Amino acid sequence: MTLKTEPGRTKPGTRRHPTGVKAILLWIGVAMVTLAVVVVLARWIRGLEPVQDFLLTYPGRSELPDGAPVGIPAWLGWQHFLNAFFLVLIIRTGWQVRNTARPPGHWTRRNTGLFKTRNKPTKISLDLWFHLSLDVLWLLNGLVFVLLLFVTGGWMRIVPTSWDVVPNALSAALQYASLNWPIENGWVNYNSLQLLAYFAIVFIAAPLAAITGVRMSSAWPKGHRRLDKAFPIELARRIHFPVMVFFVGFVIVHVVLVFSTGMLANLNHMYAAREGAGWLGFGFFAASLAVMVAAWLLARPLFLRPVAGLMGKVSK
Numbered sequence: 001m002t003l004k005t006e007p008g009r010t011k012p013g014t015r016r017h018p019t020g021v022k023a024i025l026l027w028i029g030v031a032m033v034t035l036a037v038v039v040v041l042a043r044w045i046r047g048l049e050p051v052q053d054f055l056l057t058y059p060g061r062s063e064l065p066d067g068a069p070v071g072i073p074a075w076l077g078w079q080h081f082l083n084a085f086f087l088v089l090i091i092r093t094g095w096q097v098r099n100t101a102r103p104p105g106h107w108t109r110r111n112t113g114l115f116k117t118r119n120k121p122t123k124i125s126l127d128l129w130f131h132l133s134l135d136v137l138w139l140l141n142g143l144v145f146v147l148l149l150f151v152t153g154g155w156m157r158i159v160p161t162s163w164d165v166v167p168n169a170l171s172a173a174l175q176y177a178s179l180n181w182p183i184e185n186g187w188v189n190y191n192s193l194q195l196l197a198y199f200a201i202v203f204i205a206a207p208l209a210a211i212t213g214v215r216m217s218s219a220w221p222k223g224h225r226r227l228d229k230a231f232p233i234e235l236a237r238r239i240h241f242p243v244m245v246f247f248v249g250f251v252i253v254h255v256v257l258v259f260s261t262g263m264l265a266n267l268n269h270m271y272a273a274r275e276g277a278g279w280l281g282f283g284f285f286a287a288s289l290a291v292m293v294a295a296w297l298l299a300r301p302l303f304l305r306p307v308a309g310l311m312g313k314v315s316k
Contacts, residue, residue: 042177051174060172060182061191062165068156070188074273076154079145081271081288086138087247088292089299093131094244103127104301109312122218123315126301129308135213142206149202157190158198168192181261187275201250205243212240 045051103125110121124132149155172193175182184191190198214220215236221227258266268274268281271288308314 038177039179042174043179046174046178046180054167055171055174058164058167058171060168060175060193061184061189062160062162062168062195064189065156065161067153069153071275072187072269072273073152073154075148075152077271077273077284079141079148081284081291082141083138083145084251084288085292085295086134086141087251089295090131090134090138091244091248092296092299093127093134096127097125097131098241100125100127104316105305105308106315107308107312108315121312124218126304126308126314129312130299130304132213132217135210139210146202158195158202160195160199165192165195169196184261186266186269197250197254201247205246205250208239209243209247212236212243216240 046055105126106123107126107129108121108123149158169192172182172191176193182191184194186194213236215231215233258270262277264277264279264282265275266281267285268276268278270281271284272278272281274280305314
């Protein structure tokens, strides 16, 4: 004998999982409760005498090496915009590649000139072509960024040079969690938690995204068993997506802290290369945001097909 259920109802003994708006509200509720617990716990911990001594010894920032540059150069402003511009579109197209079952079109590289090979060019989706094209531009921009970073000495601001960065980062994290945030001046020196975050983004997450992306793309050499065995494509896939999630989390936290720890001063540092709380940096930020929104809206097959057609064959 079988149990029959009415449409829209579940069998006895089973659970219905919330979907859509209910799931979003559930996750928001869980996040708010978790945040409240973390704040209360952090405030209690800060009240302990040994912890107070720890915070006095390690205020949250390490001393910079001698010769470290003061201030933020102008080139870092346009680099910040370009990195944000490419990263937003890369995350969007990466998500489309991962979740689109029927792509709006396909692209095939022309097997001519310098790109002529014995193997037949691989047909890929239009979304993947756009994703890979953005990756190339982002990597080129990243090479310029790293070069300027080392030429100007700016690397000393985001590369750990002392082991006390670890306890100082723990101190800064506790101060953030307790909502009694560390006193800082990003124009002169980032706190240790910021330093480690920027180091991880530039020197760990970005290279991992690039290496795993190349492994999953048609640029990876075909027919090399040793290479394939040394770096299996399954491993690349398992790394690539979590790295994207890390980038998304970094962007969210970064934006929240920029707006909640002195918005005008922070935007002046980031976009106008000047100290103080004027509106110039906000103006540059608003303009860059408008450009990113426009690029987001224009990144659709109607506009992508003509551009892709200049580099290969586009088919529906």
